[in-house]
Amino acid sequence: MDVENIVIIGSGPAGYTAAIYTARANLKPLLFEGQRLGGQPGGQLMLTTEVENFPGFPEGLMGPEMMEKFKKQAQRFETRIVSEDITSVDFSARPFKLTTGEKQILAQTVIICTGAQAMWMGIPGEQRYQGHGVSACATCDGFFFRDKEILVVGGGDSALEEALFLTRFASKVSIVHRRDQLRASKIMQERAMKNSKIVFIWNTQVQEVLGYETKMTGVRVLNNQTNEVSELKADGLFVAIGHKPNTQIFEGQIELDQKGYIVTRSGSTVTSVEGVFAGGDVADHKYRQAVTAAGTGCMAALDAERWLADQE
Numbered sequence: 001m002d003v004e005n006i007v008i009i010g011s012g013p014a015g016y017t018a019a020i021y022t023a024r025a026n027l028k029p030l031l032f033e034g035q036r037l038g039g040q041p042g043g044q045l046m047l048t049t050e051v052e053n054f055p056g057f058p059e060g061l062m063g064p065e066m067m068e069k070f071k072k073q074a075q076r077f078e079t080r081i082v083s084e085d086i087t088s089v090d091f092s093a094r095p096f097k098l099t100t101g102e103k104q105i106l107a108q109t110v111i112i113c114t115g116a117q118a119m120w121m122g123i124p125g126e127q128r129y130q131g132h133g134v135s136a137c138a139t140c141d142g143f144f145f146r147d148k149e150i151l152v153v154g155g156g157d158s159a160l161e162e163a164l165f166l167t168r169f170a171s172k173v174s175i176v177h178r179r180d181q182l183r184a185s186k187i188m189q190e191r192a193m194k195n196s197k198i199v200f201i202w203n204t205q206v207q208e209v210l211g212y213e214t215k216m217t218g219v220r221v222l223n224n225q226t227n228e229v230s231e232l233k234a235d236g237l238f239v240a241i242g243h244k245p246n247t248q249i250f251e252g253q254i255e256l257d258q259k260g261y262i263v264t265r266s267g268s269t270v271t272s273v274e275g276v277f278a279g280g281d282v283a284d285h286k287y288r289q290a291v292t293a294a295g296t297g298c299m300a301a302l303d304a305e306r307w308l309a310d311q312e
């Protein structure tokens with residue numbers, strides 16, 4: 001059975017950047033773009049509308065179009081792309097064993113770029129209005145809400161950070177939280193409380209996103225203390241209830257932190273398993289940007305390339 005030099009798992013900005021670099025280094029990477037991991041091939045950018053903060057694209061471009069360009073660039077250097085999920089891995093010995101459906105693949109090195117996904121509430125209308133008012137990323141979409149009224153759901157640091165960021169654009173930001181106490185750090189709480197554009201709506205759960213054709217117009221909420229149901233008008237809804245890394249298949253095979261993110265050695269993409277590298281959101285709960293994912297995808301490619309050279 002042939003042993004691949006490099007198998008890349010994942011097809012967001014990190015995976016494709018790792019592919020471009022390793023392909024140009026003549027390592028003939030094999031990339032699994034996935035079907036389910038991270039929601040879909042292409043990762044979280046497939047769920048955004050316009051991307052305006054990726055350097056080099058002054059006019060901006062749509063998220064899916066951007067991922068198509070990443071893919072084309074990887075294919076230009078003859079990356080082999082497989083539209084399947086890796087369903088299990090065995091990192092206990094080299095070459096590493098990866099399984100997809102019935103097939104097994106052997107690999108000298110593996111670059112994990114399976115990303116993370118925003119957690120959603122799973123309520124009616126939430127999916128339908130994604131990209132049309134509903135978002136899980138203020139840095140991506142906040143700009144489109146100039147002088148608009150926005151709701152943010154959640155009570156952790158992410159929710160307050162998103163809300164504070166959104167005050168740069170929005171006329172009013174209401175934080176809807178299901179309890180009457182925040183989980184966020186004291187300093188973030190103080191900042192949010194001091195901001196005149198932010199108001200809090202306590203003990204309240206969003207039950208449904210309301211809208212008309214392709215635009216959300218508001219939400220239906222339940223006050224869980226009084227059981228009162230009411231409607232709130234809003235142009236946008238930012239869901240900030242946490243992220244989940246796509247690392248289920250790596251459990252027990254590689255060191256993960258408490259939240260399930262892959263642990264990498266500081267300043268590198270080296271994981272707890274020699275020969276396995278990780279880039280993008282799967283190892284980063286802090287920055288979570290397309291450009292930082294591409295950056296760490298590049299680092300993973302260079303780390304893997306050097307590691308392979310050292311083996312020879």
Ligand code: NAP
Pocket residue numbers: 120121153154155156157158159161178179182183240241242243285
């Ligand atoms: P988090 O701390 O887990 O908070 C999630 C929030 O969402 C909680 O308030 C939770 O409510 C609420 N929630 C969860 N499921 C919900 C649902 N289905 N419907 C409505 N509300 C729901 O997540 P996070 O804010 O993303 O933060 C993750 C980690 O990153 C934390 O350690 C945080 O400190 C860190 N972080 C730090 C910064 C910063 O320092 N600048 C920024 C962002 C994140 P309950 O409180 O009722 O459980």
